[in-house]
Amino acid sequence: MEKAIVERAAPVRVRMRGRRQITLPASVVRSANIDENALLNVSVQGSTITLTTQQAAQKKRRPLAEWIGCLKGTYGSTTAEQDAYVANERASWER
Numbered sequence: 001m002e003k004a005i006v007e008r009a010a011p012v013r014v015r016m017r018g019r020r021q022i023t024l025p026a027s028v029v030r031s032a033n034i035d036e037n038a039l040l041n042v043s044v045q046g047s048t049i050t051l052t053t054q055q056a057a058q059k060k061r062r063p064l065a066e067w068i069g070c071l072k073g074t075y076g077s078t079t080a081e082q083d084a085y086v087a088n089e090r091a092s093w094e095r
Contacts, residue, residue: 012025012027012028032053033053034053038053038054039053039054040052040053040054041053041054
């Protein structure tokens, strides 16, 4: 498993303006390699706000193959149980 390399620079102070807008300093944008009109993901944990580029977020995504079988048994262990579950759900729909 690869370890993430975290670059830490001195904190930069920014001010929130009207309409909850902030301006990222050019040095931060260059350092993070952020292009104009780039999409950023925002996450909040306590009082810490983290911005990540869409590219960084996509690298964290798990391959689809890892999800195969994760819901096994959720709707029943046998085909008959699964069919009964689906039939029960369909019967509950308002028509």
